[in-house]
Amino acid sequence: MRSESDPQRRHVNRETMPFKHKNTRRIEGLDSNVWVEFTKVAADPSIVNLGQGLPDISPPSYVKEELAKAAAADRLNQYTRGFGHPLLVKALSQVYERVCGRKIDPLTDILVTVGGYGSLFSTVQALIEEGDEVLIIEPFFDCYEPMVKMAGAKPVFIPLRNKNDGNSASSADWVLDPTELANKFNSKTKAIILNTPHNPIGKVFTREELQMIADLCIKHDTLCISDEVYEWLVYKGNKHIKIATLPGMWERTITIGSAGKTYSVTGWKLGWSIGPQHLIKHLQVVQQNTLYTCPTPLQEALAQAFWIDYKRMDDPDCYFYSLSRELEGKRDRMAQLLREVGLKPVIPDGGYFMIVDVSTLNVDLSDVEENQPYDYKFVKWMITSKKLSAIPLSAFCGPETKVQFEKYIRFCFIKKDSTLDAAEVILKNWNKQIA
Numbered sequence: 453m454r455s456e457s458d459p460q461r462r463h464v465n466r467e468t469m470p471f472k473h474k475n476t477r478r479i480e481g482l483d484s485n486v487w488v489e490f491t492k493v494a495a496d497p498s499i500v501n502l503g504q505g506l507p508d509i510s511p512p513s514y515v516k517e518e519l520a521k522a523a524a525a526d527r528l529n530q531y532t533r534g535f536g537h538p539l540l541v542k543a544l545s546q547v548y549e550r551v552c553g554r555k556i557d558p559l560t561d562i563l564v565t566v567g568g569y570g571s572l573f574s575t576v577q578a579l580i581e582e583g584d585e586v587l588i589i590e591p592f593f594d595c596y597e598p599m600v601k602m603a604g605a606k607p608v609f610i611p612l613r614n615k616n617d618g619n620s621a622s623s624a625d626w627v628l629d630p631t632e633l634a635n636k637f638n639s640k641t642k643a644i645i646l647n648t649p650h651n652p653i654g655k656v657f658t659r660e661e662l663q664m665i666a667d668l669c670i671k672h673d674t675l676c677i678s679d680e681v682y683e684w685l686v687y688k689g690n691k692h693i694k695i696a697t698l699p700g701m702w703e704r705t706i707t708i709g710s711a712g713k714t715y716s717v718t719g720w721k722l723g724w725s726i727g728p729q730h731l732i733k734h735l736q737v738v739q740q741n742t743l744y745t746c747p748t749p750l751q752e753a754l755a756q757a758f759w760i761d762y763k764r765m766d767d768p769d770c771y772f773y774s775l776s777r778e779l780e781g782k783r784d785r786m787a788q789l790l791r792e793v794g795l796k797p798v799i800p801d802g803g804y805f806m807i808v809d810v811s812t813l814n815v816d817l818s819d820v821e822e823n824q825p826y827d828y829k830f831v832k833w834m835i836t837s838k839k840l841s842a843i844p845l846s847a848f849c850g851p852e853t854k855v856q857f858e859k860y861i862r863f864c865f866i867k868k869d870s871t872l873d874a875a876e877v878i879l880k881n882w883n884k885q886i887a
């Protein structure tokens with residue numbers, strides 16, 4: 453018989469002992485993630501990736517040069533102010549004072565964090581209490597739901613509905629039903645998460661639509677978390693309006709922005725929350741006790757880039773406007789390509805995504821694994837059979853609305869011409885097979 457001190461016996465015991473450490477309740481059921489799943493399947497370089505919102509166009513050269521300059525300065529390779537590098541919060545305050553037409557204090561009204569994601573996270577952690585209800589407009593950027601759940605709150609969904617009964621040609625066809633929205637508000641409603649320009653539909657909420665939301669927020673004393681990461685990406689005939697600028701909304705709104713989306717540098721992962729001091733100070737508490745600070749050279753470079761564009765905000769060459777002009781051409785090309793296969797894309801008024809109903813193609817998906825929504829199966833089939841990737845729309849919906857959106861998939865069009873050329877070849881060949 454082996455003694456207790458026998459190392460071989462200890463080894464045997466440890467192996468048979470059940471491992472007691474499981475996941476926390478906070479993250480129970482949150483393990484599946486569309487980006488993890490579809491980034492993996494689209495990793496093959498032979499696949500034309502129009503899935504994830506990842507620009508393959510070059511960021512502006514001055515943005516890259518500013519980063520090289522920042523990295524060359526020793527002091528900019530060390531920690532900076534935790535709530536935002538001084539030069540960056542100053543630049544952000546100047547840009548947004550101009551946009552919002554009000555004073556924005558760089559030290560108290562802004563928090564710089566890790567991307568739009570970081571801004572959403574610190575906002576939800578700081579302001580949403582266990583048991584609160586948070587309204588989420590469907591379809592939604594997928595992390596809203598798990599973030600709300602991790603805070604112990606309840607997501608309450610309200611869908612955008614197609615006012616043309618399935619025959620949508622434009623993102624503006626997707627609207628909130630005023631009565632349905634009003635009925636979702638109650639005494640437990642702590643916040644509504646708004647996203648304009650909208651991912652994935654590309655809807656740019658109009659002043660009237662924002663006013664309807666604002667009126668309800670004020671009536672029910674509700675906060676508004678306004679995700680505006682695509683704020684500069686609006687196409688001809690549309691205007692991005694910040695809900696924080698409507699009367700009575702500044703005090704109750706956190707507005708979220710992203711360097712990744714503003715300068716086509718998604719890998720920089722810098723974002724910011726802007727709002728009144730009485731709210732931002734709570735987000736700062738989350739940041740000081742979690743991340744503490746964001747990378748200094750990136751913040752310095754972003755600040756310098758913002759100064760360049762701030763000075764030319766009256767000039768059409770300002771990157772804030774020139775990018776959307778460039779993208780408008782790509783949007784129209786993408787729409788044309790999809791039409792050539794017999795599809796009817798929903799033309800976005802903003803952002804860089806386009807959704808399309810693929811059920812009309814009647815593709816035989818019997819070989820694709822079962823138990824998944826139609827759009828998941830379709831995208832998996834398209835990746836394998838056509839070497840083209842997209843993102844299934846039901847990933848952006850709560851459990852009850854998935855069926856309503858599972859006919860749609862989302863394409864990203866912030867892609868260089870050669871990528872769109874490759875997509876064109878695939879779609880044209882596809883068209884020949886259908887014809």
Ligand SMILES: Cc1ncc(COP(=O)(O)O)c(C=O)c1O
Nearest residue numbers: 505567568569593651681710712
């Ligand atoms: C609507 C929306 N919000 C937030 C984010 C996250 O932004 P970031 O990459 O800056 O974290 C994204 C990214 O795709 C997005 O589409």
